[in-house]
């Protein structure tokens with residue numbers, strides 16, 4: 001039986017996917033409310049295909065509990081935030097989860113860490129906890145790192161199809177866990193050592209962060225000299241070896257906006273390009289805020305409460321708001337002692353910020369200036385409703401005349 005520890009954005013789909021492929025799975029989370037919701041037959045976040053996967057897994061016998069199970073395989077998928085000052089990974093959730101596993105696990109067990117960690121984290125923080133519990137690693141207990149790779153918005157497909165990395169001290173153990181993942185994963189599964197696996201995961205997200213920063217920097221250069229960044233990127237991307245990403249209002253989520261900082265925190269004198277790239281991305285919400293003021297000025301608008309931000313989540317068609325550019329922009333506005341911007345997101349049902357709307361039409365009635373912060377399908381399908389308004393389109397999706405860009 002597999003005990004999946006942590007039933008968040010990664011743990012839950014992973015547990016469901018294994019269960020739906022007839023692996024015996026118990027999902028554990030210390031959040032009783034979350035476990036109760038799952039036991040009532042409801043999923044805890046919106047994601048394409050998740051509800052269907054959930055029903056299938058429940059039918060195949062998956063169970064959810066707050067209790068750690070006594071078993072031979074654990075998969076730990078708890079969050080790894082970063083310390084905002086040191087920029088280093090905060091391993092406290094992983095350490096706490098492994099400590100709890102140690103209280104119940106028998107000898108011979110395998111602990112798989114799926115959470116993203118910086119290179120060396122398992123050596124420095126996880127191994128000592130296991131040793132302190134009296135286990136000899138490699139003899140009484142096996143340790144594996146299997147970093148997740150799925151993208152919110154397409155998690156179910158990517159769980160099935162992405163290639164995976166398994167890091168283990170012992171090749172045989174790595175191959176055994178690779179077989180477990182092969183119960184559902186149709187991609188290639190590479191077995192390597194733990195530190196290499198840690199590094200690959202952080203590097204993958206850093207590659208994307210640096211490339212997004214490049215696009216954002218181009219947007220700033222083009223704005224400065226009145227050039228069309230989208231046309232420039234489109235033409236450049238016709239070159240066989242050029243593939244530039246898209247500029248945007250900032251980088252959110254719990255991965256691309258966080259993981260590269262681990263390298264900056266651990267290698268401050270070496271990770272220069274990464275450091276600068278992360279600052280560029282983090283500066284984008286402020287850049288958008290300045291654009292809003294600039295455009296208001298140009299249009300002779302003075303009332304910020306007639307300006308509305310469309311989108312609160314960190315990207316399109318997900319309900320995840322972690323590190324979202326809209327939240328960063330609102331915080332920045334408050335730091336400047338200004339408030340009043342209106343906000344709407346079809347994916348966010350609860351009230352989380354001031355002046356938040358829950359219906360597109362009423363939101364649009366109350367604003368003259370719309371800032372497209374997130375390119376949800378909903379706004380793409382209702383673009384005609386923006387006619388006659390001032391529009392700042394941070395994603396280049398609006399074809400109405402007179403639209404402003406970042």
Ligand code: SAJ
Nearest residue numbers: 149150151204205208245246248251252253255256314315
């Ligand atoms: N973004 C841009 N421009 C782009 C692409 C993205 O500004 O051209 C922004 C998005 O709007 C969003 C942020 O970047 O705010 C991150 O979004 P994303 O879709 O690039 O990635 P995530 O954070 O949802 O998921 C990433 C993925 N990593 C890579 O693609 C290398 C995913 O595969 C990982 O599993 C995930 O991080 C994770 O959990 O680590």
